[in-house]
Amino acid sequence: MAVDVPGLVAVVVFYLVILVIGIWASRKSKKVEKTCAGNKSEVTIVGGRNISVLVGVFTMTATWVGGGYIMGTAEAVYSPTQGLIWAMGPPAYLINFLLGGLFFAKPMRSKRYVTMLDPFQHRYGNMFTATLLLPALVSDILWVACILAALGGTMSIILGLSSALSIVISAAVSIIYTFLGGLYSVAYTDIIQLCFIFVSMWLCIPFVILSPAVTENSAHLNQTNDNSWTGQLELADAGKWADDMLLLALGGLAYQALYQRILSASSSAQAQVTCFAAAGTVFIMGIPSVIIGAVAASADWNQTAYGLPPPFERGEAGKILPLALQYLTPPWVSVLGIGSVAAAVMSSMDSVLLSSASMFTQNIYKTTLRKQATERELQWVIRVSVLLVGLAGTGLAFGDNSVLAFWLVSSDLLYCVVFPQLICVLHYRYVNTYGAMSGYVVGLLLRGLSGEPVLGIPPVLLYPGWREENGVIRQYFPYRTLAMLSSVICIITVSWLVELGFCHQLIPQSWDLLGVFEEKTDEEEDEEPLPREKKSSILNTKF
Template sequence: MALNVPGLVAVLIFYVVILVIGIWASRKSKKEEKTCTGSKSEVTIVGGRNINVFVGIFTMTATWVGGGYIMGTTEAVYVPTRGLIWALGPPAHLLGFLLAGLFFAKPMRSKCYVTMLDPFQYRYGNMFTAMLLVPALISDILWVACILSGLGGTMSMILELPSALSIVISAAVSIIYTVLGGLYSVAYTDVIQFCFIFVSLWLCVPFMLLSPAITDLAQRPHINQTSEIPWLGEMELADAGIWMDEFLLVTLGGLAYQCLYQRVLSAASSAQAQITCFAAAGTVFMMGIPSVIIGAVAASADWNQTAYGLPPPYERGEAVKILPLALQYLTPNWVSVLGIGAVAAAVMSSMDSVLLSSASMFTQNIYRTTLRKQASERELLWVIRGSVVLVGLAGTGLAFGDDSVFALWLLSGDLLYCIVFPQLACVLHFRHANTYGAITGYVVGMLLRVVGGEPVLGIPPVLLYPGWTEEDGVIKQHFPFRTLAMLSSLISVVSVSWLLELGFSRQVIPRSWDFLGFFKENEGEGEVQEEPLPLEEKNKTLNTKL
């Protein structure tokens, strides 16, 4: 097939529009920096804490509805061995955002934190904060690779454009406007991208349903089906542990992303932050519906009636490309181009957020507090920009692999679920948590996760849990070992913290053994910083002084 010139022109025009909006928003960011009385780097990171509630909802939704979400959901529904029951994204994120609004948004926003790592820095100090940055950074890089991989496959399929070139162009556009405008550019481009994703994906659905290759959504031609409606999927009892593991990973692992708290902390108040989370729960779920329908249509299509022919994509090992394949062969050309635009918009709306989140954590919690305590605001802004470029390059490099988008999407939240989530839950809701418990929980969570193995990375399991099986030389763990690692980490933090506090307070353990200095009577001697007061208490103090 020849290069799809009209489609390529349309996509390039879309990229130019996004870039122009990003540059316009960067000018707004610079104006805010000039009028800002506080830290200019915080304008870049949290937008001066005055992001409009509607913009907040749009950017929160657009961030989560990325290439991994759209293509991963479609892939899960299409694959015969999985189906709708395994499309975990929409229901898991719905529950995740509700939990975020109920239990995490208010304690984070009320104390005016700048990043997700701030509460750890105030309570545990710089060393442990740096330890937590490692899994967070790895997850962000994997997320970038996931969404760029999905875009590269889609563009190469429909536009006949080399996948590598598609990845590089998309990454470059996202990096440029993120570097220029920080959260303002990210938020305002997300509004346009969200609208485009919504319109384009829903427009593709009726054309697919009306395709001549679709005769009965209850049939899967050319593949032996074991259920009345094949794309609904089945789950054997032996796989219940895997399903629970993956569902909780997406739900709770999503609560440990800096991208979430970047939007929460940019809200004007705690109430607005909670409203943003609750609204995003509905919009993210709704945005997953077109992907589910496209996956079901692709599963029911008679591919022999299309130019693709037989065998179907699953038998050719191309299930990972099912969304672009469905767009190309089951819709008119101009509709497939719109679908490409939707994927491109989804990719950039997630990528820019991930880039900024990693750069924000490194600059605020490592560079500013440890490496260069006397750094100027101008220097911090350049560190943020440099970090954005480096994370973008790292994720782009990994995007050239052929791994499943769905697998990369799950893997990006793996370490956050097993290590960061239990730490975040404890530091926000368990007032007795201390550095000793946190380090113990970190080690326990990391160790149990690593010994469980990871097929995507080719890491064989060291510990075989009950119910494991071996398929084609690859060991498959049916036991929910990720959840075990998470719960073990959580229990370790709580139990070790409580026992040591009890031991030191009752002098069962000599104070001289407190080598980390957490229990020193003079808190100023330690590395731990004074935690900010909640906004409500600050206002009471100010009113009293006046």
């Protein structure tokens, strides 16, 4: 396929604009750092806590409206085996932000935490916090792979450009401006990217709907009452549907990218407003993908240059959005479509890069590896971490076929392992390190033994309703939700039993290897956990 030179030029111009804005924002970040007495790394991580509501809503929405969201939603609606009812992204993310604003924004922002891992560090200490970084890091790398794979597939179809080259160029642009400016660069580029996504995606809709391959086929579909794009939910599939919905709705509450925006707000109330506003905007941003997926399912592909068999039969359902733009719209419209996907990819990727780098720098390097590190040193650690996470995700992006699958898997570990911990540490005062460690092991073990087809991991535990499809065993029981709930129950139960044992001297004090139940003075008993910048981490649980 020949390279579309005008389209390529348009995309290059768009990338240059984003890069220039990112560099401009990095200069703004440096100006804020000069007026900030100490803790300059916090300017990079949480923008000096002075990000406005409007900018906060833009950057929070843009983070969630990534390549996986746009292409995964269209893929679900188009797929004959799924349909609209399986397009869970828009409603799940709406629920995610509403719950975030109601139950998580205030506890996190009122304590002036810097990262999502800070409450764990204050409650459990450095060692256990380091173990929580691992699933968060793996999830972020998978998320980067997901959104880059989405962009690579889009550019290869519409521009005729090598998928590998597209992935490398897009990753490089995101890494550069995130490397330079931290949250300021991420937030201000997100504004431009989100506006471009909104305008270009909605502009494509009329052309897709009015395509001859769609309008001429719609009469036939109406006569046969073919509503395949709406999908059906069989009773046997209800467990999987509920599992996927809860995974997206609740798993997102364990992303550092969410708390980075919450913690950058100037107050708890502003953080809550940002979440509530983003709930509406993220839902609206998913509507164009739903329409494109539905239209593609109704199109007669034999009337296009694509021909037969249709994309699903060729195993290209994951690329249905760029295919629809390429074959159902004029060339200049399809170029706008690729620009929207590119914008979505970068708006999510930069946030993911910064979130992993922030957690490693703030909760591992600063508190454990180099307690005397200077602010300049910490800023360089953030930058190197951004580079390494970006390279890892980029390497994993090559060769992926289903964007939707990677999109779901990226939330798995957070949902099964980190989310239960976050609920307990924020909303259950009496959990302790022993309970947290037990819940961590239970959640991770149950999830691992359930297998993962996307990563080629066979299941050891076979739940009711499992099926073998094309030689691959797939679980239709809500096994991820079971792992999450089991982890929560384990954390609370073990914490209560251990506390009961030590406090009533049923367990010898010498067995308290982690020092959780050491005797404290009255002053220590009354002391409230303070933010990282005001107090060093502690190993003992406060009761």
